[in-house]
Amino acid sequence: MNIRELNLFLNLSATLHFGQSSRSCNITRSGLTRTIQRLEQELGEQLFLRDKRSVVLTRAGELFRDYAEDVIQRHRTLQIQMAAENHLQGELSLYCSVTAILSILPRIIKRFRHAYPDIHLNLQTGDAAMALPQLECGKADITIAALPDQLPGQIIFLKILETPLIFIAPRTPEELGLSLSFSDWSRLPVIMPEHGLSRTRCERWFSQKKITPSIYSYVAGNEALIAMVAMGCGIGVVPRLVLENSILKDRIRILDSRPTLTPFTVGACTTKASKRLPIVQAFWQIAEQESPGHITVGGAGETHSYYQ
Numbered sequence: 506m507n508i509r510e511l512n513l514f515l516n517l518s519a520t521l522h523f524g525q526s527s528r529s530c531n532i533t534r535s536g537l538t539r540t541i542q543r544l545e546q547e548l549g550e551q552l553f554l555r556d557k558r559s560v561v562l563t564r565a566g567e568l569f570r571d572y573a574e575d576v577i578q579r580h581r582t583l584q585i586q587m588a589a590e591n592h593l594q595g596e597l598s599l600y601c602s603v604t605a606i607l608s609i610l611p612r613i614i615k616r617f618r619h620a621y622p623d624i625h626l627n628l629q630t631g632d633a634a635m636a637l638p639q640l641e642c643g644k645a646d647i648t649i650a651a652l653p654d655q656l657p658g659q660i661i662f663l664k665i666l667e668t669p670l671i672f673i674a675p676r677t678p679e680e681l682g683l684s685l686s687f688s689d690w691s692r693l694p695v696i697m698p699e700h701g702l703s704r705t706r707c708e709r710w711f712s713q714k715k716i717t718p719s720i721y722s723y724v725a726g727n728e729a730l731i732a733m734v735a736m737g738c739g740i741g742v743v744p745r746l747v748l749e750n751s752i753l754k755d756r757i758r759i760l761d762s763r764p765t766l767t768p769f770t771v772g773a774c775t776t777k778a779s780k781r782l783p784i785v786q787a788f789w790q791i792a793e794q795e796s797p798g799h800i801t802v803g804g805a806g807e808t809h810s811y812y813q
Contacts, residue, residue, distance in 0.1 A: 506544055508580055511573040513540050514552070518570045521560040544569075594623035597784050600640075601649035602633040603728060604747045609649055609665060609771065617791050624784055632726045634701025637774060646779050647788060651702050651744070652770040661780055663773040663792055668746040670706055670766040673757045675737045690714065694721035694739035696730050703727070706766050707742040713764070731757065744769045 517526040517537065527534040545552050550565035562570065601610060606628070614626065629645065636650030640660060652662055674693075690711075695718040698704035711718045721739040724730045727747040734741045735756040746769075748754050773792045779785045 506547060508577065510540050510544060511577055513537060514544060515570065515573050515577070517541065517553070517560070518562055518566065521562070523555075523560065592623065593621050593784055593787055595784050596625045596627055597788055598627040598629070598644070598646045599648070600629045600631065600636055600645035602636075602726075602747075603630055604744075604750050605633070605649040605771075606630065607750045608746055613788075613792050616794075617788055620791065621784075621787055624787070632699075632701070634698065634703070634725070640774055640776055640779075646775060646782070646785050648774045649771065650774050652772065653702055654705070659776050659778070661775055661777060663789065664770055665772040665792070666746070667768050667770050668744045669768045670703065670742060671745050671748070672740055672742055672760040672762045672766075673731065673734050673748060674740040674760050675734060676756055676758050690716050690718075692719065694719050696721055696733045696739045696741035697723050698727075698730065698742065699723045699725040702769070703742050703744070710742075710762070710764075710766055742766065744771075746771070 513526070513530055513532065516530055517523065520526045520529070523534050523537055527537045530537070532540075541552060548565070548569065550569075551563050552566035552569055554561045554563055599610075617624070618626070629639075631639075633650060636645075636648035637653070637657065637660065639645040640648050641657070649665075650662075652664070656662055695707075697707065697718070697720050722733070724733055724741075727743045728751065730741045730743055731748065731751050731753050733739065735753040740760065745759075748757060748759075751757075773789070775785055775789070780789065
């Protein structure tokens with residue numbers, strides 16, 4: 506057995522759902538089944554009781570889960586300790602949104618600075634939609650970004666979390682200066698993201714509903730969009746994570762939109778070339794401990810998973 510197989514087993518032991526685990530780990534359902542069967546053959550014990558409607562860990566599976574968690578933690582600790590022996594120093598450039606600084610990066614950066622005190626972090630903030638361009642033009646070594654519908658071939662993505670994409674509005678209809686309900690979508694003024702994945706998914710939603718939105722303005726940055734909505738300029742679309750970290754959240758309400766928008770998968774990004782740099786590898790190893798345990802590499806319809 507290897508680290509990849511242990512990660513697959515742990516994911517399945519958490520979800521108890523072959524379909525869900527195969528999707529989250531980017532492996533076919535049959536491939537996941539074969540991996541579990543190989544582990545069971547090697548151990549000589551059945552790890553799961555499964556039928557058409559349920560999956561349950563056996564007692565042997567519970568014992569093996571504790572073993573797998575211990576092995577993976579020891580493996581990660583060893584990787585960090587071995588990297589620290591090289592006494593890395595230099596500068597690492599990070600680009601992210603203000604929301605990422607507040608919600609995603611604090612634990613990662615704290616652990617990174619403790620492990621590598623001689624590496625200086627150059628942190629830049631800006632519109633989350635510009636994260637991938639910052640990588641592609643060489644202005645950042647690592648960015649925090651949402652996974653696009655098609656990942657560029659030279660970019661490596663490490664999933665950290667998933668957050669819903671939501672429609673937001675001022676607390677009451679009167680703040681829009683209109684005497685109408687929030688369900689009257691065709692008449693609501695819309696604050697549209699200037700570019701990026703939010704705009705793409707917002708436009709797709711209106712298209713599916715066969716609604717031509719009434720655009721009030723185009724805005725760069727989620728924080729600016731929330732401010733415009735709070736001031737009563739219109740409704741808009743933002744990731745829920747951004748709203749939860751906004752000082753204006755008490756002046757906002759979430760609209761019930763059906764169908765729901767496709768959620769954001771948020772994570773760390775770097776280029777294949779940068780990933781070979783020891784400083785980037787050091788940060789990546791620590792970021793992996795905050796992730797579900799797999800990296801997605803995109804390009805030309807190609808998706809693979811690398812388990813740590």
